[in-house]
Amino acid sequence: MTPRTVIGWKGAVGEIALHFGLGLVALVWLLPYAWMVATSFKTLPEILQAPSYPLPSGLDFEAYAAVLGAMPLGRYFWNTAVMALAIALLQMAVALPAGYALAKLRFVGRPLAFGLVIATLLIPAQVRFVPVFALLAEVRLVNTMAALVLPFGVSALGTFLVRQALLSVPDSIVEAARLDGAGELRIIYGLLGPMIAPTLVALFLFSFVFHWNDYFWPLVMTTNDTVRTLPLGIALLREQGTGVRWHIVMAGNVLLSLPVLAVFAATQRYLLRAVASGA
Amino acid sequence: MTTLLFSAVVVAGSMSLGLLLALALNRAGHFAAFVRSAVFSAYVVSWVSVALLWLWVLDADAGALSALVRQSGLVPRNWLGDPEVAIYTVALVTIWKIAGYSLVIFLAGLQDVPRELQEAAALDGAGAFRRFLHVTWPLLRPTAAFVATTSLILSFQVFDVVRVMTQGGPIRSTTVFVYAIYEDIFMNLRVGRASAQVVVFFVFLLGLTALQLWAWRQREAA
16 A cells, blocks of 8 residues: 555545535534524424424414514514615615725825725624613604614615725716716716625625524614514514423514525625625 | 723734735636625624624524534533623634625735746745735735724724623623714713714824834835
8 A cells, every 4th residue: 555545544544534514514503593493383292202203294374473473573574674675775875986986086084084984894783772762762763763764774784885985986887977967876876886786785785684684773773563573573582581491482483584594595605795895 | 901901802803804805816717707796795794683693693591602512511601791702702703704895805915926926926935824924924924014004994984783782781892982982972962972982092093004004104105
């Protein structure tokens, strides 16, 4: 046996060990989801069983019915979808002209304006909510959809991403459009918007998923059912004295996480590339 | 103090896990892509979902993990009820959630390391560990600084997972900074005190970011 084949054999063992390890890693991340789905189809006696059997005895939808009975699920779904969609669209609509101004227009104080945008990137919602809450209470907007959407209408991250994307668009294109008599709005939304579509789609997806998932802001800004969102409702399931009725909590959790996982599965190539590029 | 301990565990844990996985997954093929997506999926799912999921897995009586531990003949710990352990449990759940983020960023950074450099080092007889230490790591340092900043800031802002899993307890052992602010405003109705805390929090975040940027530039210049 030559040394070369020994190395090859060692390498093969290493490969197998590596695959085995990575398989374990995948299990650590996927098993909790499987456990969640399995639990959601169980009945209460099955949950209480001392050495619990991992799989449900059959597909039991009792837990899902209980979720429907415990909260206005349709209303929460609608609220969450409308809020996330409104924020994502508003951010795109505002970030485009703002990014355009920072990338293509020359004006006094442009570096300062850009610096300010970057600085607000660092300020998280947890810092802003006290003054914003006080402000919204003053104008009686707490507990309205406006309190959920408006504070996020302007996105520093979005403005930054649009600016970066527009920097790679040659100025001559903008100048040519101006010579053809196109107005600024037309240039921004009609010409440049489609040119940086990948950036805008990434911004839209991020924004939508982030706000669909958001728990903190709706928690501090709403107190009644008419504007409450899904993450709040599902988290409440556990607090409402459900005790050991985990099948109901997990059924709610399936309803909350499945749409997001579906969006991720459908757009993951795109999302992963966007994350990797620093979004 | 709770927040500092929590952040240290989370940043160290998610970064090293992310880097390790990125090194193992830096290859073509469906299997690697599948594992990467599985790990990253937790980053996409909401904090509420993750918190509820792990509450159930870690449930002392009927949870899957407790059952597993009992099966192997050991006595399961009360992961969330023990004030000594709870903060580490919440930190581990947070690592589970955000490791996918550092994995994806590190993978992108690894893709920028020229293959020829690796091959040249291998020809010179450098083993895998030395190749990582002398070739990969120096080129990866800006990426690492970026991941460190982001996860540090992320861990300082942690709230949802604490609110859902422990409500700051037991005996305030998991009351992180943002949760304390929230408590002051909505439970103790001390808006003034909370506002002061917010200012401190903000200055702290700003300082951290400035420090990170400075460290980053220093390294770049070196």
